[in-house]
Amino acid sequence: MSDSPFPTDPDAWRQTHLGRLLGHAMRRFDERVLALMAHDADVPLALSNLAARAQVSAAHIHITRHLARGGSRLTELAERAGMTKQAMGTLVDQCEAWGLVTREADPLDARARRVRFTADGLAWLEAFRRAVAQAESEFRASVGDEIATVVTIGLEAYAG
Numbered sequence: 001m002s003d004s005p006f007p008t009d010p011d012a013w014r015q016t017h018l019g020r021l022l023g024h025a026m027r028r029f030d031e032r033v034l035a036l037m038a039h040d041a042d043v044p045l046a047l048s049n050l051a052a053r054a055q056v057s058a059a060h061i062h063i064t065r066h067l068a069r070g071g072s073r074l075t076e077l078a079e080r081a082g083m084t085k086q087a088m089g090t091l092v093d094q095c096e097a098w099g100l101v102t103r104e105a106d107p108l109d110a111r112a113r114r115v116r117f118t119a120d121g122l123a124w125l126e127a128f129r130r131a132v133a134q135a136e137s138e139f140r141a142s143v144g145d146e147i148a149t150v151v152t153i154g155l156e157a158y159a160g
Contacts, residue, residue, distance in 0.1 A: 021124070029135055030061055036131035043127045063095050063115075064128045071116035073106065100124055 014020075034056060039045055066072070066080035078088035092115055093100045100121040106112035117125060140148040 029119065029139070032135045032138065033061070033128065034133040036134050037124070039125050040127040042128065043124060060066040060091055060095060061128075062126060063091055063101065067101065067115060067117060069122075069125075071104070073112055077115060095121075100147055 037056075054118060062081040062083065063077065066077055068076075072080075074088055075085055077092070078085045080127065081088060083091075091099060092103070099118055101115050103113045105116055106114045108119050136148075143151070
């Protein structure tokens with residue numbers, strides 16, 4: 001008898017390792033958040049339509065997750081999101097075209113620009129907060145409070 005946890009398929013680990021499971025879980029969670037936002041009556045109609053038509057992706061959520069309420073420089077935003085400045089610039093361009101964010105002069109550095117939420121962007125941010133809370137509640141209902149708590153504590157420790 002083999003000590004391998006995958007005696008019938010020596011390559012099964014490639015589909016079931018922790019990193020892959022975390023990636024699938026994150027995509028599922030982000031997709032649920034976007035679906036909830038697409039049906040949120042408080043999200044500006046144009047933005048909910050974009051979410052409903054899958055025009056807003058998990059990449060756009062980086063701006064929602066990382067943009068400070070008071071605004072951020074593009075370099076700060078890219079660093080927080082773990083993206084290149086160029087990739088973040090493309091996302092900011094799209095979000096600016098959708099009315100989520102605006103660029104304005106940085107009061108501390110005349111050469112720099114700050115990215116800020118618009119009024120619609122702040123409504124989007126609030127809808128994001130509600131959708132995340134709902135998705136977390138659904139996760140807890142799906143796996144149970146004890147497992148959800150252990151997963152949360154474990155992920156906090158791992159990300160630490």
